[in-house]
Amino acid sequence: MEDRIYGNIDNVRAELKGNTEFDSDIEEQLIERIAEIEANDGVVPPMLKPDWIAIIVMTAISVIGIIITLGLF
Amino acid sequence: MKNERTCGFWDATFINTGWAIATWCFLTGALTASLVDFKTAIFCTVFGNMLGVMIMLIAEISVTVKYGIDTYPAMVSFLGRNGMKFMLIFFVLLNLGWVAVLSLMFSRAVQNIYEAISGNVSPPAMFTAVAIIAVLITWLLVYKGVRAIAWMNRIVVPCLAVLMIVMFYFIMTGYGADAVFSSKALAPYDNHIVNIILCIELNVGAGLSWYASLGSLTRTTKTSRGAMWANVIGVNFMADVACLLGAAAAYVIGGDDPTTWMIPLGGLVLGGLGLIFVMIGNITSNAIVMYATCLGLKQFKFFAGISWLKTTALFVLPVLILLFFPDFVYGNYQILLNGSAAFFASLAAVQFVDFIMMRKGYLDLRSVYNNKESSAFRYWGGVNWGGFISIIVGGVVYCLLLNPLTWEYSGALLVFKSVSIPAFLVAGILYLIWATAVMKPSGKGSIEEYKRYFAAVKGNQ
Structure with a gap:
């Protein structure tokens, strides 16, 4: 190339x-x-840093939530 | 391109929500109810679905929004052009089944309304006939394109949101919040932890299941941020509400099919109205699936050369045939739900490793569309075998832990406590090794072309 x-x-x-x-x-x-x-x-600007942080935070929340669910119930 | 992106944040949110809320949400909720009690169902639904959607977003949304391409061209970089076509065939078959299922559920709703009003059993031929009408309505919507789908969702989605609130109200007042919150699992396995794991996996799979059609929506959204949050609101939060409504109804009323409990719950008028909105929701969901799949078919030379009308007609034809076997289709929708979950996690992993980790967010569009030997994505006979095999192996890992067709599980499930995550990790690590040890040294895939590109772009600034 x-x-x-x-x-x-x-x-x-x-x-x-x-x-x-x-x-x-x-x-x-x-x-x-x-x-x-x-x-x-x-074509358009990519996602901004706060958006990526939100995705990472939500991913972390979901993983922690799943671990808690497995332990709690 | 920018001027062709017609969906702002609200339109994108309405489309995502209209796509998410269909009978499949209520069915997922009912399956959840079969495994765990309602309190556990809330946790499993919220966190499981969120994880699935986040995996899908991280892998797919950045490339489809940035470049304005749908799901399938985005796969060429890690599958090769012919590898992408194999995967596309798999998705087409899957989506043929989904469109047939939702159309039959549309028909079932009509039957229930007819029987509630007339007091008579509907004629058997009515089931297929009405489903055919549903497919034809969907076809018309798809033929008109994304703007027509967006307009329909502007009307339907607020009605669906109100419907869900009203239905929850009826359940809580008619049966009592206590009855719902103290409800027990309807048909659980003996092992309590297995029930929770399966329930979580069901919802992770639900979150991942939008993968095949996501790109066709995000490419029409005006901003990356708008695409992302529309997706989070629609297929994550709103889908959660619909699933939990389905679960609550399953506990107190019984049955996994909303067409059987809406009228008993809400009465003939409100329940019937609710059914009508669910029916319309099925149409809008079908329209998005059909639109995305037909767009994907344009990757094949034959379909690229024919009109949109003919392309959509050729997709509709096998769906119409399937409708003449309603028991077969309706009775096997779980295979669609679980079978696709087996491979979406590993597909997302490979895409994440390829686009984000290896290529640093750069997709070589020229090579995506170059069909000759000179393309960087030509690989070996048009297939990047390492990418393809990584996805298959990830899927096999999934199936070894949990049979998606029968839901028989292996003892290892209790060790890993997950099915999607091992599949994701195995596929991702395998592809990382392949890309580093084979693709980079051989130059196949031009993994490091991003360096030349970003240097050129920076130099032009």
């Missing part, structure tokens, strides 16, 4: 044109989208 230029539509096209399972018009749409996604590192 050394010759990649991320976010460059011509570079994406050079790699993908004729190599997907899609018709040419859909393939071209796909190429445009991939170039845009690469340029912006995703």
Whole structure:
């Protein structure tokens, strides 16, 4: 993947044109989208730190809760 | 893409809730009631379901929301393109069964309303005929797309929420809170700890069971945060309420099928209204499952080349055939519930290791869609055998501890006190070893491409 230029539509096209399972018009749409996604590192910003903390806390709560349940009942 | 994301937080929450609350929640609650008393059921449902949903969120949501792809393209990085297609076939068969089950439950509700009003037994042919109508209504909704599903849920979900509050009220006032909270398990195993473990696993499995369709919803959500919290509220918290309602009803009224207890509980008018909303809930749940599965079918060249109408029609056809065998379908829904749980935990583990641990949150989209030898995800004949086998081995571990079809368990269950966690850990560790010892040195999968990508993105900033 050394010759990649991320976010460059011509570079994406050079790699993908004729190599997907899609018709040419859909393939071209796909190429445009991939170039845009690469340029912006995703379509939307990822989850923020507080969201990840919430997920980790809820996971911990569920594990602790299960341990308590097994012990309590 | 950003401008195509039509679901804000509230729409996403309504869709997730409409997806979660269907007859399957009440059935899960009734199964819970068969194993443990109500107080224990609360703990098992809340914590078990939460664990399942969290595992699913950690593994899947970050990739599907970030890149706007659904569940199946996201699997290509750890399964290879052909490996993903094998898994997709498994999910398609599973979801054919689920759509048939919910449609038959829709029909059962109609039958019960008919019999309550007319006093007559409904004609046998009515069961299949009404189920067919349910499938056709679902098909229409799916054909119209996510916006139609969102609109339907804006109306249905608040009604379902009110329904659940009303039903709980009827149970507590009609039978008494004491009767519910002092209720005993309906058909437990002899070993008390086994009952609790199985009850927890049932709910972990319920939490994980949304895995196959989650991506199709999160990719349409405007923000990552919105997708995550909509999912937590819908398939975690609201599903818990529905399950506990099903459990409470099972204890005091009896029966696992809400179509049999809603009218006795609420009377003809309110109970009938409740049934209607559950029926509509089944339609909206079916619509999401059907939509997600048909979207997944577009991964196959044949389906990619035909219209959405034809794709959905080809999915509907085998469902309609299944409806002519209602006893077979209705009598085996537990196989769907438990069979899928066997593999979802290990699937989530492998995805977590691949996307989060190994690739640091970067998915090589070019390789996902490149079908030729030049793709980094070509692996060996289009399959990343290490990923595939890790998932299978995790599933086997699950099945050795607990037979998902018969619920016979091994003595080791009492040692590990869990089924999903051992399956998750075994699959995750196996894949970690495979990725480190085989994929990295061989260059297969371009595990470290993220370094080049993030350096390039940083350089452009």
